Amino acid sequence: xxxxxxxxxxxxxxxxxxxxxxxxxxxxxxxxxxxxxxxxxxxxxxxxxxxxxxxxxxxxxxxxxxxxxxxxxxxxxxxxxxxxxxxxxxxxxxxxxxxxxxxxxxxxxxxxxxxxxxxxxxxxxxxxxxxxxxxxxxxxxxxxxxxxxxxxxxxxxxxxxxxxxxxxxxxxxxxxxxxxxxxxxxxxxxxxxxxxxxxxxxxxxxxxxxxxxxxxxxxxxxxxxxxxxxxxxxxxxxxxxxxxxxxxxxxxxxxxxxxxxxxxxxxxxxxxxxxxxxxxxxxxxxxxxx
Numbered sequence: 001x002x003x004x005x006x007x008x009x010x011x012x013x014x015x016x017x018x019x020x021x022x023x024x025x026x027x028x029x030x031x032x033x034x035x036x037x038x039x040x041x042x043x044x045x046x047x048x049x050x051x052x053x054x055x056x057x058x059x060x061x062x063x064x065x066x067x068x069x070x071x072x073x074x075x076x077x078x079x080x081x082x083x084x085x086x087x088x089x090x091x092x093x094x095x096x097x098x099x100x101x102x103x104x105x106x107x108x109x110x111x112x113x114x115x116x117x118x119x120x121x122x123x124x125x126x127x128x129x130x131x132x133x134x135x136x137x138x139x140x141x142x143x144x145x146x147x148x149x150x151x152x153x154x155x156x157x158x159x160x161x162x163x164x165x166x167x168x169x170x171x172x173x174x175x176x177x178x179x180x181x182x183x184x185x186x187x188x189x190x191x192x193x194x195x196x197x198x199x200x201x202x203x204x205x206x207x208x209x210x211x212x213x214x215x216x217x218x219x220x221x222x223x224x225x226x227x228x229x230x231x232x233x234x235x236x237x238x239x240x241x242x243x244x245x246x247x248x249x250x251x252x253x254x255x256x257x258x259x260x261x262x263x264x265x266x267x268x269x270x271x272x273x274x275x276x277x278x279x280x281x282x283x284x285x286x287x288x289x290x
Contacts, residue, residue: 001110001288003119003153004182008160010287011126017290018127018276018283026289027056033081034112035090037063038215042250042277043091043112043120050281054289056086068092074100082106087285093215108288115149115215121249122153123280126161128273129205132245137162141247142203142240144168144196144230145257146223147175150209150249155179159188166191168199170226196230200239207247208232208257224256233259237267245269 006014017023032051036044044060051058066077068090078101081088087108092098095116102109111119130136141158143151147169155175158165165188167175174192183190193199200206211227212220237244246258246268254260262268 001108001119001284002117003122003156003160004117006160011123011157011160014123014280014283014287015127015130016283017286018123018279019131020283020286023053023282024286024290025055026286027051027054027086029055030086031057031059031084032285033085033088034058034060035066035068035077035081035088035092036060036112037068037090037092037097038113040091040113042274046277047089047112047120047281049278050285053278053282054285059085069094069097074098075104077101078104078106078109087289089281089285110284110288113149117153118149118249119153119157120277120280120284121150122157123284124273124276125154125207125247125249126157126163127276127280127283128247128269129163129245131272131276132269133204139204140164140166140202140241141205141207142166142168142196142199143207143209144199144232144236145208145227146173146211146213147179147192148209148213151175152179154207155183155188155190156186159183159186159190164189164191166193166199166203168193168196168230170194170230173226196232196236197239200236203240203244205245205247206232206237206240209249210251210253211257227257231255231257231259232262234261237262247273250274 089110091112095114
């Protein structure tokens with residue numbers, strides 16, 4: 001499942017299921033295969049607990065166990081896992097591997113992260129905003145940083161929810177034009193700039209991500225130079241709405257993309273946001289399997 005696969009009404013249903021106090025036991029007596037090419041603290045813990053809360057049994061499969069695309073093809077992997085499990089969720093490097101697994105249509109396939117998208121994170125982000133503000137329609141979210149998979153999924157989710165997106169990135173790190181066009185085709189409002197102050201001005205929420213994601217370690221030094229001036233600190237937050245909140249998908253690098261003074265402040269919602277990864281995974285799975 002991707003955010004792109006959902007209509008606005010379906011995304012609203014996913015959010016309602018994520019917030020439901022009594023999760024439907026759609027995985028009772030069933031297994032869920034969790035394939036991890038890339039390790040993760042939040043994704044593994046949140047998804048395993050979501051499966052348990054839906055009555056199922058999670059089985060975590062590491063990169064060395066499956067050799068996705070090396071030891072076995074994505075098609076052979078999904079055919080095998082479909083014989084044991086009701087759903088497969090995967091955290092991969094290349095999005096194409098997910099597409100190949102989903103194309104066989106043997107069991108639902110959930111994207112836990114790829115180089116293209118991070119849909120469960122976007123659901124958690126919307127859930128956090130809805131809990132705090134009591135609404136999504138009419139909010140303005142400023143994303144300051146790389147126009148990456150997190151920014152892409154959040155922008156599409158925002159378009160489906162009536163949220164205005166503003167993304168500030170250094171030259172050469174902007175959200176791809178095809179993604180901007182996709183957001184606008186969905187009726188969303190999105191603005192791109194190279195000036196963080198312009199993106200943050202009057203925003204209800206200010207969001208960032210690490211400058212160098214897993215797999216980009218060789219680019220870390222060049223990215224730190226490129227993103228100089230894009231740190232979210234108290235001075236930048238003063239451009240936002242007086243009641244603005246701060247979001248981060250974590251892990252955070254204090255002193256790089258965010259100052260500790262912001263991350264640890266009363267306006268930071270990063271810990272409820274992290275907890276909502278579990279609720280959002282539960283909502284996604286409940287929607288797919290209901």
